[in-house]
Amino acid sequence: MSKARMVAGFAVLMLVLAACGGDDGGTTPTEGVQLIGADGLLSTTFVEIPETAGMFFSGPALAGSGYEEFLAKYEAKAGSGPIQSFHAHAYDATNILFDAIEKVAVENGDGSLTISRQGLRDALYETKDFQGLTGTLTCNQYGDCAQPAVSVYENVDPAESLGGVFSNVRFTSEPEGAEGKTGPAPGGQATNASVTVAAGDPIKIAALEAISGAVAALGDDQVTAIQVAIDDQGEIKGHPITLQSEDDTCGAEGGQAGAEKIVADKQIVGVIGTSCSGAQRAAMPIFERNGFVMVSGSNTAPDLTATNYLGEGDLVVGESWKYGFFRTAHNDEFQGQGAAQFVYENLGLRKAATIHDGDPYTQGLVTEFGKFFEALGGEIVLATSINKGDTDMRPVLTEIQAADPEAIYFPIFQPEGDFVVKQAREIFGS
């Protein structure tokens, strides 16, 4: 293939494209399309972007109390406010773990503590009516501890911080029949392992969060919240608490590597993590095999615990359910449904397009949203996706514009969300 031929062929292709399709009188940007994001975008650095004014976000319902004091302690520790929205959930996750350790730890005569791993699992599954920052936590046999509700928030003017958005609740879903719903016992093998903490030694817990890469703010926030929880707790039965922090890189590689590292240290009592559901799927089999418990403040993918909270019949054990995994963050079944209900009933829109980024969390949300939106009577005109790391969203937005939706649900992360929002304003007009 000669140079000239290739260049000529390319140029011809360009000309054909430029000429074809006829003229449609220039781009009259479509009438404003409603943009809706999810909790991945509930972040200070996102909501302060001017183009996000008027956007809605589905996210965790903050139903508990004591948030103001926690926020003050958080800011004292980190030097600035939290950026992402799951810091309070990480605090609650750490506290239910401490609560369980306290119940289960046996003080031996010589000042040491014995903590049975199976006992810890059982105690966590029995967590009932625990008052947390995010609401009243009761863990079911699948590991879901959060109240089954989500809220939709509006960013009225570009808010200066996350708190500004959290104060504009537009809708809170109350899934009927979801609370207290049960299903078949998921099974799971008991373990004989236990941890002995010698006299004077600290109780070790580990954090497996995303503290590097593009979503580092998600992990950093949670690690700070865990540290605030440790400070607040002080000691358990006379032993101080120390934290070992590992990186889950928001992906399977980090999840696996971090988990291997943690289980190698048999003194670690429990784990708070992971940040991202993709990392959890790689990490939890390792933890389950070794009898470790893990409580997550931000894993929301439905298949990690149980599904069918909102459908007919009993709960179904999640495909990736593992014995010893708990979460204080909501199950995304509620989020997808809550968002769909909000768009269909509150906003009255009938045609929606969705964008995910390949991450299991975003794919799950988009699937749930589509399912419920269509069940209500709406139409998903285009379900498409981008890659993490993409910056030019204009081609995919051009495709979406061709499909003519009234709303776009894009439950993705930063910085891809930033690009979508800014470029959407260019393509769809204001």
Place this chain on the structure above:
Amino acid sequence: MAAKVKAVAAKGGLQFPLVDGFLWFVRIGLLIAIAWGAFFSLTSGRLSGQAWRNLIVFGIAQGAVYALVALGYTMVYGVLRFINFAHGEVFMSGAVIGFFVTDALSETALWENAQILGLLLALLVCMVVSMSIAVLLERIAYRPLRNSPRLIPLITSIGASFFLQYTFRGLFGADTKVYPSTSSLNGRVEFLGFQILNRQLLVIVAASVIMISLYLFVEKTKQGKAIRAVAEDQEIARLMGINVDRTISMVFALGGAMAGAAGLLYGLVFGSVNFFSGFLPGIKAFTSAVLGGIGNIAGAMLGGLTLGTVESLGPSLVLAGLNIPSANQLKDMIAFVALVLVLIFRPTGILGERLTEERT
């Protein structure tokens, strides 16, 4: 091709050239797939003519950024025969410093009254900072390894890349930095039926000016001649009295300056950057350089533009026509498949590797 087959068959052996046959099969299969996809995309009328034209413009703007960064890769390869993987981070440093400069300027009256002047100032600062980082990198990380086996500086460059990424993260934080709004860049222009956003026009024009200046510098000036001489043969150039060390530093400086400019333009077009922003554009720019012919300046420019347009048009044109769902997610795959194909069918890149001029 056909002659080869005949020659082998004529040898009397039963050697059926499997590899050649397979490659022919791939070539034809691809052409059919592309034509099929394109035909269906165009005739289905899913996208209007204006939408196609927009996609082309997006591709060219994106390609212009890749081209600027690719020039750095290609020049360093031409002179030192090694790939500077830290170049993507030099680009990122330009983007992040650009944020700080524009953010600071946005508080001043200059921003409201003479925004273009403010942007030019930011461009200057970004180019200088990136230039310094590139030159320092060369001095500290690469010069001591000048005579080592080629794998060593390569690994060093990967380490330098991580070092720069996490230094920036440590200094400036992991959160996304949003550029202040630039009202002078809103709006669009019409040109031969193409609608070009002012932002994209800025990128295309600025990139073209910079690239043409570089080309003229390398071809027409004395220092440019020195660069070409060092690229051809370092030892002989030294014997001719050329200060090789200084020339190599100049190459890095030029590459760094252009990456810095690309970083600022990238920030202006896309609006937000973070410490990780250099990673994927760096890889894509390297791909563009290889696509166009590594070591070849015009090749880097062409490779960048090609990659940008292929990425932009590929999903909508070919994949959607073949009814592959979520075609835009495969955008990167198309870009890298294009690279692989060019390397199989034309290993020296589109414009050919110009390592040495023809010696008579």
